[in-house]
Amino acid sequence: MFVACWSVKGGAGVSVVAAALAHRLAVEEGAALLVDLGGDQPDIVGVAAHHQQGVADWLAGGPGVPADGLRRSEVVLTDGLALLARGNGPLHSGARADVLLALLARDPRPVVVDCGVPLGTVCSGAEELALAVATAATRSLLVIRPDLCSLRRALAAPLRPSGLVVVREPGRVLGADDAGEVLGVPVAAAVEVDLAVARTVDAGLLLARPPRQLQRGLRHVA
Ligand SMILES: Nc1ncnc2c1ncn2[C@@H]1O[C@H](COP(=O)(O)OP(=O)(O)O)[C@@H](O)[C@H]1O
Numbered sequence: 001m002f003v004a005c006w007s008v009k010g011g012a013g014v015s016v017v018a019a020a021l022a023h024r025l026a027v028e029e030g031a032a033l034l035v036d037l038g039g040d041q042p043d044i045v046g047v048a049a050h051h052q053q054g055v056a057d058w059l060a061g062g063p064g065v066p067a068d069g070l071r072r073s074e075v076v077l078t079d080g081l082a083l084l085a086r087g088n089g090p091l092h093s094g095a096r097a098d099v100l101l102a103l104l105a106r107d108p109r110p111v112v113v114d115c116g117v118p119l120g121t122v123c124s125g126a127e128e129l130a131l132a133v134a135t136a137a138t139r140s141l142l143v144i145r146p147d148l149c150s151l152r153r154a155l156a157a158p159l160r161p162s163g164l165v166v167v168r169e170p171g172r173v174l175g176a177d178d179a180g181e182v183l184g185v186p187v188a189a190a191v192e193v194d195l196a197v198a199r200t201v202d203a204g205l206l207l208a209r210p211p212r213q214l215q216r217g218l219r220h221v222a
């Protein structure tokens, strides 16, 4: 299972959803890999891995960086979950990125990628790589807050997701069904914006004490 989580606007909740989903899959399947293309996952999952070697180092590697170096960069988290960090330096697509995609696609563990940058915005190398990942994934999840600006961006996005994860603030006008209808994409999950989730993340305890509301919301997503 190769799942990509992406957004069209920063702050939607992609990193939190990706971490919570990867953790749930690790618990259920015995192992999972969380791949961070944005660089926020060490803060989200509460580990000191900011300068950890990862995807960017491997992509930039010349002859000195072996194909299995990716596996050796992984940081073991908890419950069978491993983190492949973003790494240092720029991200870019290209021939080596194709190898990365093939490696992720044939990993026996469920793989969840936090695509990192919103798609359809600045056309950077990081965005091209995120787009390649989201296109290659077997499950492409757009994490979106159902406001007009996000919906408009999603309609103009360079790819169509296979499902939506709608992160909804209580009291807002538009809900998960509205987002699904406007975009013509099935709602895979609906998650409420909840202070308890934000506090758990701020305390670095998302994996240690996954909020029940978040777990319930993501139950059938992949
Ligand atoms: N379901 C939620 N409830 C409350 N706060 C959330 C929720 N999801 C994310 N957040 C908070 O919103 C902010 C942005 O989340 P993040 O996952 O980093 O977004 P993105 O990766 O899309 O930029 C963070 O402070 C995070 O803790």
Ligand SMILES: [Mg+2]
Pocket: 014, 015, 038, 040, 114, 116
């Ligand atoms: Mg993020």
